Amino acid sequence: AFAALGASPSAFAAKPLVIGFSQVGAESEWRTANTVSIKDAAKQAGVTLKFADAQQKQENQVKAIRSFIAQKVDVIAFSPVVESGWDTVLREAKAAKIPVVLTDRAVNVSDTSLYVTFIGSDFVEEGRRAGKWLLERAAKTPDANLNIVELQGTVGSAPAIDRKKGFEEVIAANPRLKVIRSQTGDFTRAKGKEVMEAFLKAEGKKINVLYAHNDDMAIGAIQAIEEAGLKPGTDIVVISIDGVKGAFEAMIAGKLNVTVECSPLLGPQLMQIARDVVAGKPVPKRITTVEGVFPAEVAAKEFPNRKY
Numbered sequence: 001a002f003a004a005l006g007a008s009p010s011a012f013a014a015k016p017l018v019i020g021f022s023q024v025g026a027e028s029e030w031r032t033a034n035t036v037s038i039k040d041a042a043k044q045a046g047v048t049l050k051f052a053d054a055q056q057k058q059e060n061q062v063k064a065i066r067s068f069i070a071q072k073v074d075v076i077a078f079s080p081v082v083e084s085g086w087d088t089v090l091r092e093a094k095a096a097k098i099p100v101v102l103t104d105r106a107v108n109v110s111d112t113s114l115y116v117t118f119i120g121s122d123f124v125e126e127g128r129r130a131g132k133w134l135l136e137r138a139a140k141t142p143d144a145n146l147n148i149v150e151l152q153g154t155v156g157s158a159p160a161i162d163r164k165k166g167f168e169e170v171i172a173a174n175p176r177l178k179v180i181r182s183q184t185g186d187f188t189r190a191k192g193k194e195v196m197e198a199f200l201k202a203e204g205k206k207i208n209v210l211y212a213h214n215d216d217m218a219i220g221a222i223q224a225i226e227e228a229g230l231k232p233g234t235d236i237v238v239i240s241i242d243g244v245k246g247a248f249e250a251m252i253a254g255k256l257n258v259t260v261e262c263s264p265l266l267g268p269q270l271m272q273i274a275r276d277v278v279a280g281k282p283v284p285k286r287i288t289t290v291e292g293v294f295p296a297e298v299a300a301k302e303f304p305n306r307k308y
């Protein structure tokens, strides 16, 4: 019938949806899996994805968003490296009538109509889950004081702020649990190792527990602990967040005690939401990822099921 009308079928096909996505960077195993998820899901959905890597710098994200506005993409999506400082550029997107979808990390804006929805984990809850695991463990050694060192994520980022808060809230129930040092390791292995070396130098054998805001920093710190002649997982209990394959390997090797899951597989949801938004369908303001907790005891059994 198309041929009879003298037009090719493709002339009738809807034009592909264009999404501009500004990624934080490539700082961790989590982030790499997140990028793969978004790129694969775009391909699967027939979405044209304009992808920009900000190398952990907010100024690069602001530039990318402005360039997406100039290119008149259908939807702007981004994972904001830090929470604050987004009002101006998001107002520009709103003025250009381009909907903004947040993925993974939240923003702190006075006007929440500057974005349509936020898809990602509840980071406060992740911090609480890490704290609960430690409370239960501490109950088994009622006489010991437990000195904790904390490796924070990127300063000013939603996961660093929230994971600290949730953990503190829960461990406050037991006065024997004390955070004696807390510093950022910027979510990377290299920084995690470096800061842990400094912690060990300052506190030595006083350290009983390491709480790292992500697996990569924990894995870097594990190296530092070993180089200091101590046994990670035994001499120092190690707790982290994400649940990447590297964490499962470390648990199977007995060097990491528990990881709290945080799923990076947000791509398919993002594509669906972008379609719904452009189609004018109502979408929820907050879409929270469902996740679990994996202690070392289940690591070997769970490993084959891990998707990132």
Ligand code: GYE
Pocket: 027, 028, 029, 030, 031, 104, 105, 159, 187, 213, 214, 215, 216, 241, 242, 262
């Ligand atoms: O935990 C960390 C990554 O924003 C949830 O960023 C994400 C965090 C993740 O670098 O590994």
